Amino acid sequence: MVAKLHGMCAILATPFDSQKKIDEKSLRSLIDFELKAGVHGVTILGLLGEVLRLSDVERSEITRIVLDEVRGRVPVVSGTGASGTDLAIMYSKEAEKLGVDAVMIAPPRLAKQNDDALVNYYNEIAKEINIPIVVQDEPMTYAVHMSPKLIARFSEIGGVDYIKLEDPPTPIKISQIRSLTDDRLGIFGGLGGLYAFEELSRGAVGVMTGFAYPEVLASVCEAFSRGKREVARDLFYRALPLIRYEAQPMVSLAIRKEIFRRRGSIKDSIMREPATKLDQESFKEIDELLAGINIDELLATSKKVATGKTTA
DSSP: OOOOOOEEEEEOOOOBOTTSSBOHHHHHHHHHHHHHTTOSEEEESSGGGTGGGOOHHHHHHHHHHHHHHHTTSSOEEEEOOOSSHHHHHHHHHHHHHHTOSEEEEOOOGGGTTOHHHHHHHHHHHHHHOSSOEEEEEOHHHHOOOOOHHHHHHHTTSTTEEEEEEOSSSHHHHHHHHHHHHTTOSEEEEOGGGTTHHHHHHTTOOEEEEOOSOHHHHHHHHHHHHTTOHHHHHHHHHHHHHHHHHHTOTTTHHHHHHHHHHHHTSSSOOOOOSSOOOOOHHHHHHHHHHHHHTTHHHHHHHHHHHHTTOOOO
């Protein structure tokens, strides 16, 4: 039986070497880093994994490497959305065959504003696989707006068990969805974790996002799950300047990769083109930010929260 998804499910970045090939050593190092940070799951082949710049062969390669390195310690979710139903089914069946625990599927742009076509898309995929589906609600990239009523229709499809909300205001949308679905769906926040505390307060089961300090969001989720809402809130508020800065559109992945590089989890912060790169002022801003929030103290507090050794 597939483990229930919850908590901090980290969207993995895809490390590249100087030739912009997949850097397997760095990918394995990053996975180890994420697991030591206490994440509750990992999600591969998401937008911030640069999935749109990967070949089908590379997608399979990354999946195999991640599953081999994770070795069942946490659930692995794989992005398998596509522009057509048959292609999404193919990606999803391959991911299941390789051994992932769930698939995350974004809607096809061609079906925007066609609710019946979207319901059919997810229904047809669900009939072909035996692992849970996470519906990705991300209108900024996919130009598909999903109403709470439409999402409630998805919840009636066997196998559609989760939704990742990235359509702000997400806290309000969470309440609307829960009122329509009787909590049939596990709801995850995204958007870099910007509204993670409010989303958890509204009934989200976790946050599915990338973040260069995953241990912080993992600890926020841990504290919340133990009923320590004020502890979770205080830790989240302390980390919010960093979450806000990293969540900048167009450069969020560049910031994340640069911090991962500094933390020693990947060798290079290289991205594939087209990509917006950081300038020299960005590097100074990162230095100032980390000093301003006292990152070492924040991480020490996060560790105490994760182990239940603090009440503040």
